[in-house]
Each structure stands twice: as structure tokens, then as C-alpha cells.
Amino acid sequence: MCLITNIQRxxxxxxDGIRTTVFFKGCPLRCVWCHNPEAQNRGRELLCSGEKCTGCGACAAVCPQKAVSIKNGTARTDRKLCTACGACAEVCVLNLREIAGREYTVKELTAELLKDQIFYEESGGGVTFSGGEVMAMDMDFILEAAKELKRQGIPLAIDTCGYVPYERFQRILPYTDVFLYDVKxxxxxxxxxxxGxxxxxxxxNLVRLSHDGARICVRIPTVKEVNGNERSMKEIIAFLQEHDIHPIQINLLPYHDTGSGKYRKLDTAYKGTDLHAPDKEEMEALTALFINAGFKNTKTGG
Ligand code: SF4
Ligand code: SF4
Structure with missing residues (x-):
């Protein structure tokens, strides 16, 4: 079994092409700009939005842990008591409550992914395992799913932060079409x-994976206050050159804060409020550094 927060068609x-992306739950990193905070922790979690709550009390009435109370006309959840059982999510008619994390067997997951086979074939797409961090999951599960996709002729992309023992990459490499590898x-x-x-x-791991013949797209989340400057990008270029790494593509992904609302739903603070994306001209100039250094297939955006 593996916990999955979302299967996005x-x-x-x-x-490449039209893909179905699987978001696994659990990640060893805590990127300040993370836009999938519900996929960071390993266990199931409750997301709840208080903004439109009518204070009807239906959630409080069914909560077996007595974790919900109505205060000032709004439902409040004591997260220390909540076991993420999901009972409240089933009764909230406004759908203000949901559980992040559903368990799948390999069979259930691959059956779900095979439903989109026609789209993969027609668009040159496939399946992407993402997260959270797919490479930090139960590798027997991931391998079995990857083998089944390979048997069915469906290309697999692994979207990874790279922070796992290399042996895990060695195991998945024969079944992976491309790695979408984050370099920050x-x-x-x-x-x-x-x-973190x-x-x-x-x-x-990036060096070893490249030398072992993997097809790699390097993805660089680009944040003005962190790496969105010439010096940082030149350091990445120098690293790729020094280690003779030739990604099939490099993407500079401008920072965005679309996930910030989810932090509120998890009752955690979004720490990225002071971050910004470089503007369009700055992004183009940073992208040009790679192109001019010989990495011709470099793009701004995904
Ligand atoms: S998920 Fe379960 S334990 Fe948590 S608040 Fe809702 S009903 Fe209570
Ligand atoms: S069931 Fe929904 S609307 Fe009613 S109190 Fe709970 S969260 Fe608010």
C-alpha cells in the first residue's frame, strides 16, 4: 500500500504529451515554496477551510474524537485529537473538509492509470510519479507499479528531489523513461x-544517475531571493559542465504561490510570503545563460 494525495489527469x-500524474504522500524536504504541503507528511491529514463555514455543527456531531467544536459560528478542529478518520468530510455539505491521503494497492493504482492509456498513446504522453517524493516511498510498491506500466508500454517519468539513497535510483532506472530532477x-x-x-x-545522485545513462530533465524552481540571479545559475551551469551532465531539457520554473491557501487548510503557516519570481525579462536572461553555455534545450516554464 502507498498513500496518494491526488491522481491528476x-x-x-x-x-511529454498528456500525462496522468500521481502525487505520493511523504517528502524528506521542506521547501519553503512547496505548493503541495498536503503531500509533505507521511500520514493521512485533514484539510479544512473555515472561510465559508456556517457553523451547522454536522462535523462536530459525527467526530468520534470530539476534536471539533463550534466557536463564534465556525468549526474549529483540535489537530492533537484528530485522527484523520474522514467522518466529518463525509457530512459537510459545503465540502469544506477533505482528507489528504488515500491508500492504494499496486493493482488499484495501475488499473486507475490504465484508464488513460488512449490519451498517452495519442499524445506521446504517459504517467508521472510525483509527490511529495515518490523515491522515498516503499520501493517494492513503486517498482511493481513501474514494471506493470512498462509491460503495458506506458512511458514513466519520475519527478524527484533526489534526496534518497542512490540504490533506489538504480532499482527504478530500467523502468523509467525520464527523470524530472529538481536542482535548487x-x-x-x-x-x-x-x-531543510x-x-x-x-x-x-544527479551525477551518478547521469553517468548510468538516465534521461534527465533538470528542473530549477527559480526564486528571486534564493537562486534567481546570474551567479546562482552560473554555478549550476558550472556543475553540469564539470560533471559532464547533458540533460535532455532544462526548465527554469518561476516561483508561484498558488499552494499557499493549502497551508491555511492544514493550520500551518506559509513561510514563503517574502519570496518572489524574477520578472519576465529576468527569467529570459537567466534562461539565456544556459542556452549560451551550450544547453540549447533550456526553457522558461514547464
Ligand atoms: S477527520 Fe475524523 S477525527 Fe478528525 S476532525 Fe474529522 S471526524 Fe474528527
Ligand atoms: S459541517 Fe461544514 S459547514 Fe458545518 S460546521 Fe462543519 S465545516 Fe462548517
């Missing part, structure tokens, strides 16, 4: 400050 930004920033201190971990393992 008709994705066009997670690899070369400066170790900045990396630790904005993601240092970047040594991530960069070592």
Missing part, C-alpha cells in the same frame, strides 16, 4: 535554509 507540465541551488547553506536539507546527496 490531463497534466501537460509533468513531462548550489550554495549548501542556502539549500539547507530553504529546503543540504544538497550533497542530491548532487551526487
Amino acid at each position: 490531463y497534466s501537460i507540465h509533468d513531462g 541551488v548550489m550554495d549548501e547553506g542556502l539549500h539547507k535554509k530553504y529546503t 536539507v543540504d544538497n550533497r546527496l542530491i548532487l551526487e
Whole structure:
């Protein structure tokens, strides 16, 4: 079994063609700009929005943990008591409550993914395993699912932060069409400050994966206050050149805060309020640095 927060159909930004993207739950990083905070923790979690709550009390009435109370006409949830059982989500007629994380068996997941086979074939697309961090999941599960997709002729992309033991990559490599590999920033201190971990393992794995013949798209979340400057991008270019890494594509992905509302639903603070994307001209100039350095297939955006 693996916990999955979402299976998103008709994705066009997670690899070639039309794709179905699977968001696995659990991640070893805590990127300040993360737009899927509901996929960070490993267990099931309750998301609740208080904005339109009428205070009807239906959720409080069914909660077996007595975790919900109505205060000032709005439902309040004591997260220390909540077990994410989902009973309240079933009775809220305004759908203000939902559980992030549903367990799937390999069979259930692959059956779901095979429903879109016709779209993959017609568009040159496939399946993308994302998250959270797919490479931090139960690898037996991920391998079995990947093998079944390969048997069915469906290309698989692995969207990864790279922060796992390399042996995991070795196991999945024969079944993976392309890795969408996040490179954030070369400066170790900045990396630790904005993601919670240092970047040594991530960069070592990128080198090994490349030398083992993987097809790699390097994806660079680009944040003005972190890496959205010439020096940071030149450091990434120098690293790729030094280690003879030739990604099939490089994408500079401008920061956005579309996930910030989900933090409120999890009762956690969004720490990215001071972050910004470089403007259009700045993004183009940063992208041009890669193109001029010989990485011709570099684009702004996904
Ligand atoms: S998810 Fe379950 S335990 Fe948590 S508040 Fe809702 S009903 Fe109560
Ligand atoms: S059931 Fe929905 S609308 Fe009613 S109190 Fe609970 S959260 Fe608010």
C-alpha cells in the first residue's frame, strides 16, 4: 500500500504529451515554496477551510474524537485529537473538509492509470510519479507499479528531489523513461535554509544517475531571493559542465504561490510570503545563460 494525495489527469507540465500524474504522500524536504504541503507528511491529514463555514455543527456531531467544536459560528478542529478518520468530510455539505491521503494497492493504482492509456498513446504522453517524493516511498510498491506500466508500454517519468539513497535510483532506472530532477541551488547553506536539507546527496545522485545513462530533465524552481540571479545559475551551469551532465531539457520554473491557501487548510503557516519570481525579462536572461553555455534545450516554464 502507498498513500496518494491526488491522481491528476490531463497534466501537460509533468513531462511529454498528456500525462496522468500521481502525487505520493511523504517528502524528506521542506521547501519553503512547496505548493503541495498536503503531500509533505507521511500520514493521512485533514484539510479544512473555515472561510465559508456556517457553523451547522454536522462535523462536530459525527467526530468520534470530539476534536471539533463550534466557536463564534465556525468549526474549529483540535489537530492533537484528530485522527484523520474522514467522518466529518463525509457530512459537510459545503465540502469544506477533505482528507489528504488515500491508500492504494499496486493493482488499484495501475488499473486507475490504465484508464488513460488512449490519451498517452495519442499524445506521446504517459504517467508521472510525483509527490511529495515518490523515491522515498516503499520501493517494492513503486517498482511493481513501474514494471506493470512498462509491460503495458506506458512511458514513466519520475519527478524527484533526489534526496534518497542512490540504490533506489538504480532499482527504478530500467523502468523509467525520464527523470524530472529538481536542482535548487548550489550554495549548501542556502539549500539547507530553504529546503531543510543540504544538497550533497542530491548532487551526487544527479551525477551518478547521469553517468548510468538516465534521461534527465533538470528542473530549477527559480526564486528571486534564493537562486534567481546570474551567479546562482552560473554555478549550476558550472556543475553540469564539470560533471559532464547533458540533460535532455532544462526548465527554469518561476516561483508561484498558488499552494499557499493549502497551508491555511492544514493550520500551518506559509513561510514563503517574502519570496518572489524574477520578472519576465529576468527569467529570459537567466534562461539565456544556459542556452549560451551550450544547453540549447533550456526553457522558461514547464
Ligand atoms: S477527520 Fe475524523 S477525527 Fe478528525 S476532525 Fe474529522 S471526524 Fe474528527
Ligand atoms: S459541517 Fe461544514 S459547514 Fe458545518 S460546521 Fe462543519 S465545516 Fe462548517
